[in-house]
Amino acid sequence: MTRPTQAADPPPPLRDLNASEHTVVVDPATGPFLQGGVCTNCALAFFPTRSVCPNCLATKIDNHRFGPVGRLYSWTTVHVSSTRQVPYTVGYIDLPGDVRVLTTLGGELTALEPDCPVALAVDAAGGWTFQPILEEDAQ
Numbered sequence: 001m002t003r004p005t006q007a008a009d010p011p012p013p014l015r016d017l018n019a020s021e022h023t024v025v026v027d028p029a030t031g032p033f034l035q036g037g038v039c040t041n042c043a044l045a046f047f048p049t050r051s052v053c054p055n056c057l058a059t060k061i062d063n064h065r066f067g068p069v070g071r072l073y074s075w076t077t078v079h080v081s082s083t084r085q086v087p088y089t090v091g092y093i094d095l096p097g098d099v100r101v102l103t104t105l106g107g108e109l110t111a112l113e114p115d116c117p118v119a120l121a122v123d124a125a126g127g128w129t130f131q132p133i134l135e136e137d138a139q
């Protein structure tokens with residue numbers, strides 16, 4: 001009995017995430033933003049940027065800025081973790097362009113409400129969170 005032979009090696013999986021791109025950029029003129037991408041073929045926007053569009057598989061991707069302001073979709077506080085100091089709060093942020101990002105939340109967490117406006121904040125180490133925009137911040 002012989003084993004079936006493979007005609008050729010299977011193609012490698014698509015390398016769709018572009019790890020060389022910075023995800024958070026601080027522009028001195030406009031403040032921080034998330035560096036994502038938009039497909040030039042089908043206009044799908046995504047974060048983080050990719051080298052292949054997940055919708056149409058096109059490889060021509062332009063840079064696209066997200067933030068610094070979004071809206072909180074939902075959130076939760078984590079009280080048990082084997083890898084991270086607890087408690088910490090994470091949430092989904094809806095950004096213009098129909099992109100939803102899961103991120104750590106910071107700032108005044110008691111001000112969190114569904115659909116509340118949140119702003120991107122970058123710390124000295126380059127870490128980033130979204131924080132609720134308080135009414136006194138807006139004035």
Ligand SMILES: [Zn+2]
Pocket residue numbers: 039040041042043044053054055056057058
């Ligand atoms: Zn596309």
